[in-house]
Amino acid sequence: MAPNRKPGPLTAAFVRQVTEPGKYHDRQGTGLFLLVKPSGARSWIQRTTIRGKLHDLGLGSPPVVSLVEAREQAVLNKRLIRQGGDPLAEKRQVARQKTFEEAARLAHEELAPTWKNPKDAAAFLTTLETYIFPRFGSMPLQEVGTAEVRQAILAAREQVPGVAKKLIYRVSAVFKWGIAEGLCSDNPSTAQALALPRVERQAQHRKALPYAEVAGCIGAVHGSGAWLGTKLAFEFVVLTASRSGEVRNARWEDVDFDGAPRATRATCATWEVPAARMKMKRPHRVPLSARAIEILAEAEKIRDGSGLIFPSPRGKVLSDMTLSKLIKELGFEADVHGFRTSFRTWAQEQTNFPREVAEAALAHKVGDAVEQAYARSDLFEKRRKMMESWASYLAAREAEVIRLEGT
Numbered sequence: 001m002a003p004n005r006k007p008g009p010l011t012a013a014f015v016r017q018v019t020e021p022g023k024y025h026d027r028q029g030t031g032l033f034l035l036v037k038p039s040g041a042r043s044w045i046q047r048t049t050i051r052g053k054l055h056d057l058g059l060g061s062p063p064v065v066s067l068v069e070a071r072e073q074a075v076l077n078k079r080l081i082r083q084g085g086d087p088l089a090e091k092r093q094v095a096r097q098k099t100f101e102e103a104a105r106l107a108h109e110e111l112a113p114t115w116k117n118p119k120d121a122a123a124f125l126t127t128l129e130t131y132i133f134p135r136f137g138s139m140p141l142q143e144v145g146t147a148e149v150r151q152a153i154l155a156a157r158e159q160v161p162g163v164a165k166k167l168i169y170r171v172s173a174v175f176k177w178g179i180a181e182g183l184c185s186d187n188p189s190t191a192q193a194l195a196l197p198r199v200e201r202q203a204q205h206r207k208a209l210p211y212a213e214v215a216g217c218i219g220a221v222h223g224s225g226a227w228l229g230t231k232l233a234f235e236f237v238v239l240t241a242s243r244s245g246e247v248r249n250a251r252w253e254d255v256d257f258d259g260a261p262r263a264t265r266a267t268c269a270t271w272e273v274p275a276a277r278m279k280m281k282r283p284h285r286v287p288l289s290a291r292a293i294e295i296l297a298e299a300e301k302i303r304d305g306s307g308l309i310f311p312s313p314r315g316k317v318l319s320d321m322t323l324s325k326l327i328k329e330l331g332f333e334a335d336v337h338g339f340r341t342s343f344r345t346w347a348q349e350q351t352n353f354p355r356e357v358a359e360a361a362l363a364h365k366v367g368d369a370v371e372q373a374y375a376r377s378d379l380f381e382k383r384r385k386m387m388e389s390w391a392s393y394l395a396a397r398e399a400e401v402i403r404l405e406g407t
Helices: 012-017 067-082 087-095 100-114 118-131 146-159 161-180 211-222 228-240 244-248 290-302 320-329 338-350 355-361 369-374 380-406
Strands: 022-025 032-036 042-050 053-058 270-273 284-287
Touching: 012 067, 032 067, 042 067, 053 087, 067 087, 100 118, 100 161, 118 146, 118 161, 146 161, 211 228, 211 320, 211 338, 211 380, 228 244, 228 290, 228 320, 228 338, 228 380, 244 320, 284 380, 290 380, 338 355, 338 380, 355 380
Parallel strands: none
Antiparallel strands: 022 032, 032 042, 042 053, 270 284
């Protein structure tokens, strides 16, 4: 039983609010209950006996199907069973007239609220509309077989290999939903059934500038007409060798100035990135160089109520595309993520810092599980020296670029 829920029939308010996984019975004698899964997905189920055999009938999901509608359907099913009918058989009869596209749109409607990223929900339907519906979207769901799915996936591979792999899971999700709803009996889109030929994938590395050219790129960015927050965020990305998302989402509360008053915050500070914003889901401490601290001081000029260190002009999180587009427009063939490669190559070729120090700066795991279990230091003080050296190298290169341009 859910916390603070009194025994008795469900209420519309309770259905809207409940999030804890479990079965919540309506207690009106129809066998109706609300099933809440750990993923957050919710569905109406009616447990009933048909011709001596126990069945769970899917009645849809809230909010598409309301509590009132689920109750009405449950009563109709119970009445039909008493008269010797079979609601499950009738549901299968309707299924024979439901097309794959209709099933996909219904599945998407129910699954979309469970995805954390709205882009995933949009991509699910968009890719099916582009590569699947034109081929067998109009076919009855039960008549779609492995051959149709296989040919569609192979055709998509020729155009968009990366999307084709996701299409397999998305088509499969439609059939899984159909099976759960009693609309079809099997899933013809499993990897084993499709027997797709293996694709030899070549690793594609992010484009990176030679480290000797990074300072020139920073100078070009600062000389551009871009928003101040964009300029500062880009240089901060380079100086800290961080991922773009970590910097764009950085907040003032993440920076520790060791209790120093604002007027004296010029020599020592730490940026503490919480685990939720890290790729490896582990908190990461970043020692800030003197130049990185100067950037924070400059960022005070655009400080607003958002709490973001580098907000957009509208007080929102900067878009990753904003940084990438700026670099490309300035004529540099590099990805924002590639500046981590520039830093790592500099550390390898121009310094004597140990490999594990450079890898720790990038928040990478080093060694096997046993080594990681014992080597628990984040090498923070050594990394502080490394990041200061990186900042000094960039400053020296930028000064050299300015001197050459002036001659």
